Amino acid sequence: MTRAADRIFENAEVHSLGESDEIHEAVAVRDGRIVRVGSDYEVEFLRGVDTDVVDCDGNVLLPGFIDAHTHLEILGRRLVRADLDTGTRTAALDRLHEAADGDDAWVLGYGYDESDWDDGRLLQRAELDSVSTDRPVVAFREDLHTASANSVVFERYGDELPEAGVERTDGEPTGVVREAAAERLRRETAPDRAETRQLVTAARDDAHERGVTGVHEMVRASEAPAVYRTMARDGELGLRVRLYYWADHLDAVEETGLVADCGSDLVEVGGIKAYADGSLGARTARLSEPYADADGRGEWLTDPERLRELAARVDDLGLQFAVHAIGDEAVGAVLSALPDDSDRRHRIEHAELLPGAAADFDAVASMQPNFLRWARAGGLYAARLGAERAATVDRFADLLAAGVPVAFGSDCMPLDPLYGVEQAVTAPEDSQRLTVTEALRAYTTGAAYAGHDEDRLGTIEVGKRADLVLLEESPWAVDDDAIADIDVTMTVVDGDVVYRP
Ligand SMILES: [Zn+2]
Known part of the structure; x- marks a missing residue:
């Protein structure tokens, strides 16, 4: 006789986001894994005396969102310290004045x-x-x-x-x-370990509120990796964290024998992060043609020769290389620096301007649909690049059509997958708009693939970890420009409810 489930989520509209787009009603979970997906009637058979039954109220149940590019410690600082993401300059200065009322040294x-x-x-x-x-x-x-x-x-x-x-x-x-x-x-101004735990906890709570069950976390000279590991050990993390260490930690990573895809169920090592160039906002993204609003073509933060050396070394060490590249020249340099025929799934972070055809993009594209907010008419990208070039950023549809694996992440600007999904389906360039399903897949299966995690994460299928998000309204049913307003009504990690308002 089959053992009873620990928990059943019933009366839901379940979209597995796997190969099939069949819709189910219920999901049963045991030991943190999905053991059955089907109709309420089918799943009911796994109900035992101790089974906890969660009524989903007809809401939409999806695989938990995986944000493929985060900096939770930084997000935590915004949540706990002065948050300057305000609509006006005066409001930002007011927040700093308020922060100055405290007695912190900085x-x-x-x-x-x-x-x-x-x-x-x-x-x-x-x-x-x-x-x-x-x-x-x-x-x-x-x-x-x-x-x-x-x-x-x-x-x-x-x-x-x-x-x-x-x-x-x-x-x-x-x-x-x-x-x-x-x-x-x-x-x-980096926080110590105790403060880092406070910041990371605030960011983790925020992530749960947005339906995020896993992150690919970029870390540099930070106490955060130690904090994630202690929180996981203490049973207090409730979030999957895949760590990417900055290239300046590469010697230490090698000496201590860290390789990719190792760790616990919750905290694992992904690889090494490096910067090829800067940002369009700061005019430091490396372009093949000059900026529209200033002289110069941006900067190399790691030059092409060094990128090549790093890529070879990272690959040899059994790590994944995740390289920040925004300008077309930087993206081209990273593509040619990455070793051919590697099974590490090396990735380019951002990849906002491609050097050529999407089909030549031989890497995982780890992209931020929320950046499209700067690509809209009269926005920052039009100023930096001119309207014509600005229209060529974030070629999601071209990349998907070319078979390139696309993973979505937020870079915490802001951390909010549904906002990103809305941006992707309403992209300013019609030809690059994704369907709701494609955008959701980039935030689930796409990100799982980028983290070598597609066997355990990213879809609602038997055998996968029970990481789930419940949405109050269907992103397929609301207007495209209302997707970001949909409320998350529950977030589940390993079958445990980690958020419920
Ligand atoms: Zn980043």
Whole structure:
């Protein structure tokens, strides 16, 4: 006789997002795995005296979302510290003033995006001096490639900031710092382990609220990996975390013998992350043709020769290489740096501008549909690239048509898969719009594939881990521009309900 299920989710509209698009009513779970999917009647047979039965109220049950590109510690800082993702410059400065009321040694804000503001200008030193003249104040831009600092920061750290990253007018710092200089400030303000746990917990809760059951987490000089492992050990994580260590940890990763796809059910090693170039916002993404609104074609943060060496080494060590590349020249350099015939599923993060045909994209495309918000008419990308080139970003449909594996992630800008799905199905270029099913698959099976996890995650099928999300409305039934407004009514990891409002 078949053992009873631990939990049954019934009275749902179950979309497995697997090969078949058949719709079911119920899912039974035992020991954290899916043991039956079918009609309420079929699944009812697994009901025993101790089986917990969850009535899904006719809501839509999907595989849990896997966000293929996150920085949860950074998201946690926005949730716990000053969140500068505001519609106006004044509101962002108000938040910094509020943060200055506390007694922390630093006044820190995260996630500002001046392209949302009327004047489109980065925060300046004088404005941050108005927040404090005796404590260091740093406002990090959303992409973290750029930050703005007050005079105290330049007095204390001016000598240590790489000069190339310090913007000046008439010899004086404007307050804006970029790339290595911004990274120096990020490290200086890095939280210790206890604080990291607080930040990561806040971000984890936020992820659950958005239906996210797994993340591919990019980490650098952070306490977060240790925190994920201790939380998992203590049974307090409730989220699958696949770790990508920054290339500057490569020696340590090699010495300590970390290889891909190893770890626990919840925390595993993925591979190594590197930056080929910067961002379009900061005009540091490496382009083949100059920017439309400035001289220059962007920067190499890792040059093509070094990318090639790194790729070979990462591949030899049995790790997956995940390379940030946004500009077409950077994407081309990464494609040619990746070893041929590797089964590691090396990936390009962002891949916003392709150097040529989608069919030549011989890697996993780990992309952020939420970035399309900057690609809309009159937006940041049109300013940086000109309208014609801006229309060629994020070629999701071309990549899928060419058979390229596409994984969706958010880069935490914001972490919100349904917002990303809405952006992908309403893409400004008609030809690149995805169907709801395609967009959801990129956030489930696509991301699972990118993490070598398709055998245990990504669909609602017997044998898979019971990672699920329940939506109050069907993304197939609402208007395309209302998908982001759909509420998550339950999130389930390993059969356990980790979120229910
Ligand atoms: Zn990122």
